[in-house]
Amino acid sequence: MNLIGRLPADSEPDSLYEAFTAWNTERGLTLYPAQEEALIEVVSGNNVILATPTGSGKSLVAAGAHFAALGRDEVSFYTAPIKALVSEKFFDLCAIFGTENVGMMTGDASVNSDAPIICCTAEILAQIALRDGVRADVGTVIMDEFHFYAEPDRGWAWQVPLLELPQAQFVLMSATLGDVERFEKDLTRRTGRPTAVVKSAERPVPLIYSYRVTPLHETLEELLSTQQAPVYVVHFTQAAAMERAQSLMSINMCSKAEKEAIASLIGGFRFTTRFGRALSRLVRHGIGVHHAGMLPKYRRLVERLAQAGLLKVICGTDTLGVGVNVPIRTVLFTALSKFDGNRVRRLRAREFHQIAGRAGRAGFDTVGYVVCQAPDHVIENERALAKIGDDPKRRRGYARKKPPEGFVGWSEETFEKLQTAEPEPLTSRFKVSNAMLLSVINRPGDCFQAMKQLLTDNHEDRKAQRRHISHAIAIYRSLLAGGIVESLKEPDEHGRRARLTVDLQEDFALNQALSTFALASFELLSHESPTYALDIVSIVESTLDDPRQILHAQLNKARGEAVAEMKADGVEYEERMERLAEITYPMPLADLLFGAYETYRRGHPWVGDHTVSPKSIIRDMYERAMTFTEYIQFYELARSEGTVLRYLADAYRTLSKTVPEHLKTDDLIDLIEWLGELVRQVDSSLIDEWEKLANPSEALESEAELESRIRPVTANARAFRVLVRNAMFRMVELAALDREEELVELAPEVEWAAALDAYYEEHDEIGTGPSARGPALLQIEEEKELWRVRQVIEDPAGHLDWGITAQVDLAASDEEGHAVLHVTGMTRM
Incomplete structure (x- = not known):
């Protein structure tokens, strides 16, 4: 029986608590004290800030919040930072509450959106909050991984619901929140509900820390010999993770029986790419690789092998911190500094705790280990001095190896400070956009008062608030000048003092931001053009997010070919450099698209929040008549296969959904069918996931497979x-x-x-x-x-x-x- 059948006859806190805990007892679960405390507050209708370590059962508290909301006949929302985690939680909640009671909204997928439990990205809930405010049918909000509040580009979406949904009960969860006193006071003031902070420094699985000055392969051999595997070796680039994994092949990781078990679990799994063939050799040796650039099926294989206890070492990046269920006994840091896109810096306390917290998983281990390697030059100096011995004269004469230029170092003291450091306070990332103003103007009531409240009573300091107010005024004036908004002398029947002169499609900001621009741009093309189908593709590609790794590879390729050609033509170095600065990656229809965008934006100003971006990846692959593998090899994208596939899958889905049937020629249908089949044959999991969302009941009944059965390509x-x-x-x-x-x-x-x-x-x-x-x-x-x-x-x-x-x-x-x-x-x- 799913949990929905356990709802008590009344919605009293005691009844809800007893029903939920009884269900867990029957499943053989004993609640931790922090879970009990949080659940008591949840069923009492209070806000809860749950700041407990990784593996302490925050998901169970979230399920209890959904259960309590159902008992009160309220709609509850679960938000997470990434679509994959939202999708995973959707299926988890379907199994607990039944598919008819759970829906999902991610912007490009909507399933059962009228259900009493909704899983969505933070951006979706933020747009609902802006559009409906206090009138929104939102009773409880569970925000998982709430530390994303401090993300520079996306943090606004975690803040807006707190500002605009005073009717809701909030459950904010993360292992690395830091000081939450201001959130506690702010939530209580806004919602009128008491706010309980449930904190626990005690992990269900305690951690033991150690600092090593031995070479990494020696450290790993020791960890393996002392039963501290599986070990997750943390790197801060995908290239470093793969290179490390290959360098470990000389270590004997597994017994013959373990290798046979690995081969048995792999079975007929298809390693279809060059990276896949390299991964096949590694996993058969007991070494995994895990990072965001891999194909989903390869990441899933590594996760399944790890869950079966068959991988001794996994080399990966710091992205493991969000929502991946891989049992790890030891986390091994290869460094405590990273390049953050602007500069090399030491890890922040929040980043360290997010990664270290993955060590030692409840149900698998009784203790977890966190190990940090000293910098390579320090290890080398220590080994050299050990060989020299205690002779002070020889030790003084030793020329110590220096760190590389620009190196940002760390020490055992750095490591010790990070262990006890509180995560940094979360920084407000509020921002104003066209979509924000349009949503607030379009809701019933006085939009000026609503915007004043939003702009002056957010979490920003006064200086930032003044900046946001100026920006909002500029946007409003442009809406007035463009005839998109008109000011009313008298409030209308809905209390509006301004109104839109255009109709916004339902959930206009919840879908692909530039999809309406694409629809308008299709009309600029001639059906008779021999490149019509590819031009449709170029318009769609211009509305998709830029895959930076692919575009960078295209740019490098274009510049490399240009340099070779200019050298052959005898062009001087200075002129070559000048010409190179003008070369970019392929941008088909750039002039048409930029011109159309400017025209469209004047009548549809909300698209100004998103810039059109001409690019050619689908078109490039099709015009070059390349397979997926050939394209990866041509642009040297072996470490970014997953990025390429996700882009292809997004493009396929957008082409299938966005292009109206009357605009589809035979050539375009052929191209769309080709793209869908290409994605399916490389890794069908992304398309399969969409199909599962349409039939979640069948997806729950079918046993999860290591690799989806791929239909014949013919x-x-x-x-x-x-x-x-x-x-x-x-x-x-x-x-x-x-x-x-x-x-x-x-x-x-x-x-x-x-x-x-x-x-x-x-x-x-x-x-x-x-x-x-x-x-x-x-x-x-x-x-x-x-x-x-x-x-x-x-x-x-x-x-x-x-x-x-x-x-x-x-x-x-x-x-x-x-x-x-x-x-x-x-x-x-």
Whole structure:
């Protein structure tokens, strides 16, 4: 029976508490004192600030808050900082309360949004609070990982609900809140409810700290020999994590039986990329890698192996701190300083405690270990001095190795201070936007009074408040000047003293911010253009978040090619540098998009909070006719595969949802189908997750698998034809660029040099434009087990008498997840 069946007949605090604790007792759970204290306050209707260590059961208190809200017939909201954590919590709560009682809103996904329990990102709740204020149907708010309040770009979303929902009961949770006295007083003043602070420095699993001046591989060998594994080795870049993992292959991590158990759990898991093949070698040796740039299926594999106790060491980044359920006995810091995007600095107390808190998990360990490595130059000096011995003369004569230039060091004293340091006070990150003003103006009542309250009674200091007021006034004047808002001489029937002259779509700020701009921009394109489908893609790509790693790789590639070309042309160094400054990553339709954006923004000022950003990743991959693996290799993005895949998946979903059916040509449908199949074959988990959200009941019933069953790539005939077309056209492009070595690598049995010589005796060039890659020039004879294909080459004379021929092995294609071709020749018809 799920928890919904345990709701008592009345909503008295004692009844709610007894019903909830009885349910936990039946599950064999004994509540910690901090949990009991927090739950008593929750069922009593009080605000709760829960500041207890990682692994102390904050999720159970959150479930109790949802239960109490249901007992009072109130809607409760759970917020988290990232969509993946919101989705995970959605399924957890579905299992506890039943799928019909739980909904989810993340901006690009909405499931059962009328349910009494809603899981959402903090931004979604903030927009609801701005739009509806005290009228919002929000009874209880549980804000998980509340320390995100201090995030520079997103902290406003954690503050706004506190300011605009005085009717709600708040449960704020984090292991690293620091001093919360001002939140305690502020919540009580705003909501009229008592606010209880439940703090506990006692961890269910105590931690033991140690500082090491031995080389890291020796430290690890000692930790392994003293049963302190699994060890999470913390790095502050993805590259360092992977390099470290590979350097540890010389250490014997596992017994033969353990390696067999690893191989058994991996089973038929497909390692489809170069990074995946490297990871396969590592995990079979008992070493995991974990960071945000990995494909989701690889991260999930590492997590499952770790949960099974089969990985002795996991090398990863500090991102493990948010919402990942990996049992770790020891956290090993390789450094106590990091580059934060602007400078190298020492870790803050909050960052240290977030990471260290992952050591020793309740239910797995009785004690956890936190180990810190001394800086490399210190370790080297210690070893050298140990060899010298106690001779003072020789010790004085030793030239100590110095740290690298710009190095920000740390010591055992630094480590000890961090252990006892309180997390830094959370800093207010309030900000004003177009969407904020439009939401407040659009709600019933006096918007001027509401904005005055919001701007003068937030958590900012007076100087910052004056700055926000000036910004808000400037935005309001621009709305008036643009005719978006009109001032009313007399309040209307809803008490408004100003109103919008345009209709905002429902939840306008909750969805893809520039989706309406994209819809308007589609109308600027001609259906007759040979690049129409790709231009639609470029408009959609311009509205997506910038994947910095990919764009940086494209820029490096473009500049590298430009330098090589300029050197070949004899361009002098100074001029080369000047020209390089003008080179950027591909930005198709940039002039059209920037011009359209400026025009659209004048009539729809809320898009001013988000800038259009022309870029070409889907288009680039499609025009280059590359597979996912080829694209990763071309731009050297092996450590960012997950970033690339998430971008492709977001683009696929946006293309599927945003482009109206009447604008979809056959070419565009082909492209969308190709993109969806490409994502599914690389790692279907992102698409599977969307499908599970539509049917959460079925998702709960099905047993979680290490890797989702991937449908045969040939099952989607339309998408498979595009894959074949791209694979064939890739060879046309390489032939046009005279890249014989790459052609030989793809099809070593073909005499490419002779074939190209013969072609160029008759024609001057090989066409690679839109018509050259179109379906009309690909001839396919479909048979049961193989297809015979001929890619006709577009020549300048239009004779179309040359082509590349191949056979497509359907069974091998299904096995590999992409079109497997056996090229038979480049010949004249």
